[in-house]
Amino acid sequence: MDVWQQLIFIVEGVPLTLSISILSFLIGIALGLPLAFIRVYEKEVGFIVDAYEKIFRGIPEIVLLLLFYFGLGPFFPIPFGNAFFVAAFVLGLRSGANQSQIYRGAIRGVGDEQILAGTSIGLSKWRSIWHIMIPQVLNFSTPGLGSEYALLIKDSAYVYVIGLAELMTRAIQLKSIPPGDVVTPFVIAAALYVALTFPIAFWLDRWGNKRKKKLGL
Amino acid sequence: MADFVMEAKHVYKTYGYKKTKLEKNPNQQNCVNAASIVEAVKDVSIKIKKGDIKLIFGPSGSGKSTFLRCMAMLEIPDKGEIYLGDECLTKPGVDLNKARARIGFVFQHIYLFRHLTALGNVELALRQVLKLPKEEARKRALAALAEVKVLDCINKYPSQMSGGQAQRVGIARAIARNPDIILLDEPTSALDPELTGEVIDTLRDLAREGTTMLIVSHEMPFAREVADEMIFYDEGTIVETGPPSLFFNAPNTDRAKKFMTRIINRTTKE
Amino acid sequence: MFEFLLNPVYQGWLIQGLLLTVEITLFGVLIGLGLGTLLAIGDIYGKKPLKAAIALYVEIFRGSPLFVQLFLAVYTVPAILNIQIDHGVLAFLVFGLNSAGYQKGYMKGAMETILDDQMQAGQSVGMSKVQTLRHVILPQAYRIVIPSWTNEFCSLTKSTATLAFVGFLDLVGAGRSILINNMQILPVWIVVGLIYLAWITGFSKIMDIIYEKKKIPGIELFMQS
Numbered sequence: 001m002d003v004w005q006q007l008i009f010i011v012e013g014v015p016l017t018l019s020i021s022i023l024s025f026l027i028g029i030a031l032g033l034p035l036a037f038i039r040v041y042e043k044e045v046g047f048i049v050d051a052y053e054k055i056f057r058g059i060p061e062i063v064l065l066l067l068f069y070f071g072l073g074p075f076f077p078i079p080f081g082n083a084f085f086v087a088a089f090v091l092g093l094r095s096g097a098n099q100s101q102i103y104r105g106a107i108r109g110v111g112d113e114q115i116l117a118g119t120s121i122g123l124s125k126w127r128s129i130w131h132i133m134i135p136q137v138l139n140f141s142t143p144g145l146g147s148e149y150a151l152l153i154k155d156s157a158y159v160y161v162i163g164l165a166e167l168m169t170r171a172i173q174l175k176s177i178p179p180g181d182v183v184t185p186f187v188i189a190a191a192l193y194v195a196l197t198f199p200i201a202f203w204l205d206r207w208g209n210k211r212k213k214k215l216g217l
Numbered sequence: 218m219a220d221f222v223m224e225a226k227h228v229y230k231t232y233g234y235k236k237t238k239l240e241k242n243p244n245q246q247n248c249v250n251a252a253s254i255v256e257a258v259k260d261v262s263i264k265i266k267k268g269d270i271k272l273i274f275g276p277s278g279s280g281k282s283t284f285l286r287c288m289a290m291l292e293i294p295d296k297g298e299i300y301l302g303d304e305c306l307t308k309p310g311v312d313l314n315k316a317r318a319r320i321g322f323v324f325q326h327i328y329l330f331r332h333l334t335a336l337g338n339v340e341l342a343l344r345q346v347l348k349l350p351k352e353e354a355r356k357r358a359l360a361a362l363a364e365v366k367v368l369d370c371i372n373k374y375p376s377q378m379s380g381g382q383a384q385r386v387g388i389a390r391a392i393a394r395n396p397d398i399i400l401l402d403e404p405t406s407a408l409d410p411e412l413t414g415e416v417i418d419t420l421r422d423l424a425r426e427g428t429t430m431l432i433v434s435h436e437m438p439f440a441r442e443v444a445d446e447m448i449f450y451d452e453g454t455i456v457e458t459g460p461p462s463l464f465f466n467a468p469n470t471d472r473a474k475k476f477m478t479r480i481i482n483r484t485t486k487e
Numbered sequence: 488m489f490e491f492l493l494n495p496v497y498q499g500w501l502i503q504g505l506l507l508t509v510e511i512t513l514f515g516v517l518i519g520l521g522l523g524t525l526l527a528i529g530d531i532y533g534k535k536p537l538k539a540a541i542a543l544y545v546e547i548f549r550g551s552p553l554f555v556q557l558f559l560a561v562y563t564v565p566a567i568l569n570i571q572i573d574h575g576v577l578a579f580l581v582f583g584l585n586s587a588g589y590q591k592g593y594m595k596g597a598m599e600t601i602l603d604d605q606m607q608a609g610q611s612v613g614m615s616k617v618q619t620l621r622h623v624i625l626p627q628a629y630r631i632v633i634p635s636w637t638n639e640f641c642s643l644t645k646s647t648a649t650l651a652f653v654g655f656l657d658l659v660g661a662g663r664s665i666l667i668n669n670m671q672i673l674p675v676w677i678v679v680g681l682i683y684l685a686w687i688t689g690f691s692k693i694m695d696i697i698y699e700k701k702k703i704p705g706i707e708l709f710m711q712s
Contacts, residue, residue: 376705
């Protein structure tokens with residue numbers, strides 16, 4: 001295969017890389033946002049959130065992928081027999097644990113007074129959270145979410161271990177095609193990942209500078 | 218032997234964005250945005266003899282602090298010369314660190330080293346700059362802390378001290394090296410009014426011992442008591458110089474007169 | 488189900504795997520710390536070309552997965568240079584270089600927040616810039632970034648699971664070797680997962696204790712979150 005063919009072969013994995021990272025990011029929001037509020041405002045059940053965060057931040061994604069796909073897949077082919085589902089599920093749960101932390105920081109940053117202000121105009125606690133806190137929390141967490149999304153793009157490379165043919169898997173597949181090129185595929189893969197994460201890093205930088213200026217730093 | 222401990226000759230310092238272009242107006246591409254330039258120090262000269270206590274005062278934003286920083290070479294003047302004894306500090310190639318070791322500096326916002334205790338703050342320069350052995354450094358640091366009467370908080374970190382204590386530690390840090398001169402940049406203006414007294418007392422003690430000092434301050438009663446000479450500074454330059462009696466009775470310039478009236482009124486109201 | 492744990496051979500593999508993970512992580516964090524500090528200083532004080540080079544370095548190491556970097560280090564670099572280098576050395580290096588890319592960011596952030604007034608204070612007592620960096624800026628910056636090290640340590644530890652796929656006997660490698668003889672897939676991965684979890688949780692606790700011990704009133708943990 002010439003370089004051009006290799007490039008096309010690997011680029012064909014990009015849609016899969018992106019769909020895994022976007023899907024798991026969305027799962028992460030859906031999990032992380034409520035969990036963060038539960039952790040802050042429902043102290044009695046906070047320990048469950050803590051345990052969930054500890055487990056998914058303390059076990060390598062690779063092991064989780066192997067565990068759910070090869071370990072649980074044979075017993076529960078639906079849903080764990082599906083590699084794409086397992087990928088989004090594992091990375092989504094991991095991202096939920098990270099995002100819960102990000103939002104928690106933001107909730108502290110926005111401050112309790114906002115909920116107090118909400119209840120003072122007659123909203124219930126959870127309605128104030130929905131109408132007043134969440135918009136501010138999302139704004140506050142933007143930089144953290146940016147790096148979280150970049151992290152998911154990079155972590156999607158791990159799904160190689162359950163055989164999904166995304167970017168990384170395709171690069172490794174090229175290595176095993178005789179004569180076994182070990183240079184071009186990996187250089188291409190690294191460059192593609194940098195290209196995929198660069199816009200986020202760039203935008204984060206700009207956003208950070210703008211914010212600094214706004215705050216007069 | 219030089220006649221003066223410290224001397225500034227025709228010092229200039231300008232801030233601003235001389236090189237920035239006015240981007241929004243395409244017709245004036247190379248025009249300098251004049252409003253963004255601040256001439257903080259314009260042709261300022263000063264001579265300080267051993268034992269002198271000089272006090273600089275004037276409206277805020279007039280450039281007094283900048284001038285003081287230039288004296289300590291914490292900011293490099295654009296033009297002019299600064300002498301420490303015989304040594305010209307503004308010549309290229311001078312070891313400024315060595316020079317600064319002979320100049321004590323007290324900051325308006327105190328700037329203690331946040332990760333060190335009061336003792337550590339004073340010791341650090343003795344160990345790292347003067348290279349004193351451990352015991353010797355400790356002894357001198359304790360002596361300096363005793364002089365400013367903060368022995369009760371030698372093991373406290375800056376965040377655990379009151380503003381007055383912290384500033385006195387700042388003074389101890391400045392005097393521990395036995396510098397030739399101490400420059401104080403509004404040492405009391407960042408403190409709560411009830412805490413300024415203890416710092417002023419400390420400065421009074423230093424004055425009594427014959428310490429050479431150049432102070433930027435608006436503490437008028439203190440100035441009247443200890444200053445050999447007062448310097449009225451406005452719009453980046455020295456407007457009038459004279460003994461306290463001159464300023465408290467009848468300053469020569471209108472600007473100084475106005476400023477003195479305002480400041481004395483304020484003090485008596487309090 | 489878990490009787491494979493009683494087999495001394497398997498036990499040996501798991502212990503060996505854990506040790507490799509521990510060694511590479513600790514080494515990586517330390518190299519990353521040293522190099523990351525230098526990069527942060529270079530980025531703050533360096534001239535434009537140096538800053539650009541540092542930005543490129545960071546972009547490469549932070550912009551691509553450690554998984555790819557590991558393949559590049561173990562296969563690509565020796566092939567390009569046409570030399571044989573011990574894979575272990577290369578793996579250690581790549582973890583350190585990767586970590587430096589992240590730690591540079593933490594250090595720079597911490598230094599920038601303390602730089603202005605503390606540098607002036609240091610110079611006002613006669614210390615040089617280098618002395619002030621060493622005795623004033625860095626001690627404060629390190630204390631601020633300890634919580635970030637804990638995160639960095641967790642993510643590096645998790646990344647060591649990639650080592651099995653370039654031929655090392657790390658914990659995942661040990662799991663795979665056990666599975667060749669013993670088809671208890673689920674229990675094996677549960678055990679491997681729990682070993683990682685125990686190590687990461689335990690070490691984070693140790694770091695928390697260190698942080699509490701080293702904490703100085705007034706140097707707050709604003710870098711956290």
